[in-house]
Amino acid sequence: MRLLAALxxxxxxxxxxxxxxxxxxxxxxxxxxxxxxxxxxxxxxxQMEVGQPFSLLFNVCTKSNSPAELLAVDAQMPEHRxxxxxxxxxxxxTDGRYRVDGLVFHMPGRWELSIDVRAGEESERLxxxxxxx
Amino acid sequence: xxxELLDWSADEVRAIGRHGPWPPSPVRDPSNRxxxxxxxxxxxxxxxxxxxxxxxxxxxxxxxHQAGRDWSDGRAKGFGTVELDRRTPxxxxxxxxxxxxxxxxxxxxxxxxxxxILDPREMGGSAARVGRLVRNDxxxxxxxxxxxxxxxxxxDERLLVDSAKALAAFQATLVSPRTRFDAFRDALxxxxxxxxxxxxLPEQRGLRLFIGVGNCDTCHFGPRFTNGEFGDIGIAFFVxxxxxxxxxxxxxxxxASSPFNLLGRYNDDASGASAQRTRHVQRLHANFGExxxxxxxxxxxxxAYMHDGSLATLEEVVGHYSGVDPDxxxxxxxxLVRPLGLSPQERTDLVAFLRSLDVDPPPRPxxxxxxx
Numbered sequence: 001m002r003l004l005a006a007l008x009x010x011x012x013x014x015x016x017x018x019x020x021x022x023x024x025x026x027x028x029x030x031x032x033x034x035x036x037x038x039x040x041x042x043x044x045x046x047q048m049e050v051g052q053p054f055s056l057l058f059n060v061c062t063k064s065n066s067p068a069e070l071l072a073v074d075a076q077m078p079e080h081r082x083x084x085x086x087x088x089x090x091x092x093x094t095d096g097r098y099r100v101d102g103l104v105f106h107m108p109g110r111w112e113l114s115i116d117v118r119a120g121e122e123s124e125r126l127x128x129x130x131x132x133x
Numbered sequence: 134x135x136x137e138l139l140d141w142s143a144d145e146v147r148a149i150g151r152h153g154p155w156p157p158s159p160v161r162d163p164s165n166r167x168x169x170x171x172x173x174x175x176x177x178x179x180x181x182x183x184x185x186x187x188x189x190x191x192x193x194x195x196x197x198h199q200a201g202r203d204w205s206d207g208r209a210k211g212f213g214t215v216e217l218d219r220r221t222p223x224x225x226x227x228x229x230x231x232x233x234x235x236x237x238x239x240x241x242x243x244x245x246x247x248x249x250i251l252d253p254r255e256m257g258g259s260a261a262r263v264g265r266l267v268r269n270d271x272x273x274x275x276x277x278x279x280x281x282x283x284x285x286x287x288x289d290e291r292l293l294v295d296s297a298k299a300l301a302a303f304q305a306t307l308v309s310p311r312t313r314f315d316a317f318r319d320a321l322x323x324x325x326x327x328x329x330x331x332x333x334l335p336e337q338r339g340l341r342l343f344i345g346v347g348n349c350d351t352c353h354f355g356p357r358f359t360n361g362e363f364g365d366i367g368i369a370f371f372v373x374x375x376x377x378x379x380x381x382x383x384x385x386x387x388x389a390s391s392p393f394n395l396l397g398r399y400n401d402d403a404s405g406a407s408a409q410r411t412r413h414v415q416r417l418h419a420n421f422g423e424x425x426x427x428x429x430x431x432x433x434x435x436x437a438y439m440h441d442g443s444l445a446t447l448e449e450v451v452g453h454y455s456g457v458d459p460d461x462x463x464x465x466x467x468x469l470v471r472p473l474g475l476s477p478q479e480r481t482d483l484v485a486f487l488r489s490l491d492v493d494p495p496p497r498p499x500x501x502x503x504x505x
Contacts, residue, residue, distance in 0.1 A: 014152050051231075051360045054410045080469055085362055086413040103412030106362045108151075133147065 020061035024097070029036075029057075032128050037107050037117050039126060050108050050132055058098040061118045070098040071116040071123065075105065075130075080111055108132050139337045141321060148344040150322045155315045155356050156308050160228050161298055163402040164241050164395055165298045167280050168305060176276040177303030178500040180296055183273075185266050186250055186465035187213075188257035191493040191503065194249070197221045200497045203434045204307060218372045220442035223435050226428055228305025231361050235424045235440040238385025240411045241400075242301035244393040247293060256372030263296050275504035296398045306423065310431045312342070314490045332489070338479075339486025347454070347473055358429035358490065365422045366453075366470050367461040368439050378441070381423035397423055402458040422462075433491040442449030451480045 022031055022040040029042030040059045048054050060068040070090055076083045088102040105111050111130045116123060141149070159169060164327030167173025180186065181402075182194040188473045197211055198204045204224035211217040219235050227233070227242060247253040252262065267273050268285045277285045280299055285292055313332060317340075320328035343349045354360040363381040388394055388411065395408035403409070424440040438444040444453060455475040462470060475483065 018480065050354055051362070053413075085417075086410065087415040088413060102409060104410070104413075106360050108354060109351065121332065133151075 008082060019065065021059055030128060032115075032126050034124060034126055035123060036119065036122065037061065037068065037119065037126060038063075038068060039115055041115075048105065048130065048132065051104065051106050053102060053104050055098045056113075057093045057099065057113075058102060059096070060117050064119075066119045068117055068119040070100075071118050073103070073113065073115055075103065075111045075113045077109055079110060080107070097110070103131050105130070107130045134333075136269060136330050137334055137466050138326055138332070139341065140476055145341065145344060146321055148350060149318055151341065151355060152319045152350070152358060153315055153322070153356050155318075157229060157243070159200050159308075160305065161303065162228070162241065162243075162301065162407070164400045164407040165243050165301055165402070166185055166401040167295075167302045168198060169275075170302060172280040173302035175303075175501055175503060176273070176280045177299035177301065178262075179273065179276060179503050180300055180420055181303055182500070183266070184256050184368065185270075186263060188259070188262065189254075191423055194246075197249075197255075198224050198487050203431050205435055207436070208263075209437040211255075212255060213249070213252070215254050217254060218455075220437060222427065223431060224304050224307050225309040227307065228301075228358050230356055230359075230428075231364075232293075232425060233296050234384060236380050236387070237363060237425055238384040238391070240395045241407075242304060242468070243294065243297040244391065244395070246297040246300040246304070247393055248321070250297070260289040260293040264292040267296055272503045279504065283369060285472075291399075294393065297393075310492045310494055312430070312492045314486075317489075319424070325422075327422050335482045335485040336489045339482035339484065339489075340409075342479055342483050343474070343486055347416050347475075348469070349454075351469060352426045353429050358432075359426045361427060363420065363423035364426055365419075365462055365467065366439075367457045367459075368422075368424075368441060368443060369461070370422050372441070379421050380440070381420040381425075382416065382418075384419060385414065400454035430490050431492070433488040447484050448480065451475065451483050451487075455480060 020038055020040070023087060024040060024042045026047070028100050031038065031040045034037065038061045041056050044057060046053045047068065058070050060070050062068045072091065073088050074083060079115065084104055085106055086104045088100045091099045093099060109132060111132060113127045113128045113130060115128070117126065140360040181194045184191050184196070186193060192213065197206045197222065201208060206212070206221045209220060210219040211219060222235065230242070231238035233242060234248065235243035239248060250258045267277050273284050276293070281295055313336070317329055317332035352360055352364050370380070372378045393399055395411045400408060433447055436445060437451045438447070444450050454470065455473045457470055457472050459471060
C-alpha cells in the first residue's frame with residue numbers, strides 16, 4: 001500500500017519517471033527520491049529483526065532515464081554515533097537491479113540507511129530512516 | 134498474597150515482550166551436520182566429560198564448565214594449566230549465540246569448542262590426541278560411527294573438527310529453565326493482570342529501569358538478554374603492566390586466520406548462508422576494548438562478572454553502570470554506556486529484577502550410554 005501511494009505521488013509529480021519499475025516482487029517496500037534519482041527498495045526477508053542478517057533489493061532510476069549505478073549502502077545509528085558491525089556487499093543483477101547482502105542492525109532504535117548512487121559523473125547520497133523495535 | 138502491578142504502558146509491554154517467549158525453539162546449526170541429532174548429542178556429552186582430550190589427561194570441558202556451577206567454574210578467572218585472563222563463560226543457551234568467546238573469535242559453537250582443546254594454557258591437546266582417542270577407544274569409535282555414519286578415519290584434523298561438532302551438538306541442548314520473569318512477561322503480554330501481579334514490586338521497578346532510563350535492553354536485547362554483539366563498558370583493558378586485552382579487535386584477527394571458521398572447508402552448510410556474518414563482519418578501530426554482551430539468564434548464579442571477572446557481585450555490576458567513568462570508554466562517539474546515577478533503592482530494584490532471571494535447574498541425569 002505504501003508503495004502504491006508513493007508511486008502515485010511520484011508519477012503525478014514527474015511523468016518522466018513513469019517507466020521506473022518500482023515493484024521489487026512483493027508489492028511492498030519503500031520509494032525515496034531526490035531531484036535526480038528515484039530508488040525503490042525492499043528487504044529480504046521482509047521482516048527486519050534486531051541482530052538478524054538481511055538483504056536489500058534495489059532499483060535505481062534517474063529523472064533523465066540515464067543509467068544509474070548503486071555505489072554503496074551503509075547504515076548508522078545517529079544517536080549512538082556508530083554504524084553496523086558488518087560491511088554489506090553489492091551485487092548487480094542482470095535486470096538492472098541490485099542486491100545488497102550482509103546488513104545487520106544489531107540494536108533496536110533509529111537506523112539511518114545511506115544509499116550512494118551515481119549516474120554519469122553525478123553522484124548523490126540519499127537516506128532513509130528505519131525504527132527497529 | 135495479592136501484590137500490586139505497576140501501570141505498564143503499551144510501549145513498555147512491547148519492550149518486555151521482546152524478552153520472550155522462553156524457552157526458544159530448538160536450533161539446528163546448518164554448519165554442523167550432527168547438530169540436533171541424538172547420536173551427535175550423546176557423543177558430545179561423553180567427549181565433554183572425557184579428560185583424555187587434554188594433554189595431561191586430567192582436564193575435560195566439564196572441568197571448567199561444570200553442570201553444578203551453571204556450566205561455569207565459579208572462579209573470577211578461568212584456570213587451565215595456568216590462570217587465564219578472562220572468566221569462564223557459562224554455557225547456558227550457548228546454542229542460540231552467533232559469536233563465541235569473549236572476543237568473538239569463534240563464529241560457530243564447534244569452532245569455539247576446538248580453541249580450548251588446542252590452547253596450551255587450557256587443555257593443551259592436539260588433533261593427533263583427539264584423533265587417536267576417537268579411533269582407538271572402542272566406545273567413542275562406536276559413538277562416532279553412530280553420529281557421523283562413517284568409521285573414524287585417519288585424518289586427525291577431521292576427527293578433531295567432528296569431535297568439536299559433537300561437543301557443540303551437546304552444548305546446544307543446555308537451555309536454562311523458565312524463570313519468574315518469564316511468567317510475568319507472558320502474563321503481561323496476554324493481559325493476565327492477576328498473574329502478572331505475582332511478580333514482586335521491586336522486580337517490576339527494576340525491570341522498568343532496565344528497559345527505561347537504564348537503556349540496558351539496547352544491548353541486553355531479546356529472549357536471551359543479549360544482542361550477541363560486542364560493547365565497551367569501561368572495564369580496564371590492561372591485564373598486566375604493558376599488556377592489554379584488545380577484545381573484539383584481536384578476536385576478529387583470530388577469526389580471520391582460523392582454518393576452522395565458517396568460510397573454511399569444515400563448514401557443512403553448502404548454501405553458505407551460515408557464513409554470512411563471517412563474510413561481512415568488519416574489523417574496526419572501535420572494536421578495541423569491546424567484549425561480547427553476555428546473556429543475563431542465570432546471571433545471579435554466575436558470579437564473578439565482566440569478561441575479566443573483576444566484579445564479584447551483581448551489586449557491584451549495577452554499581453559499575455551507575456557510576457561508570459566515561460573517560461574509561463574507548464568509544465569515540467556518544468557512548469551507549471553512561472553513568473546512570475542510580476539511587477540506592479534503584480540499585481536494589483535493578484538487582485532484584487536481574488535475580489528474577491535466575492532459577493534452580495533440575496538435577497541433571499547421567500549421560501546415556503554411547504553404544505548400549
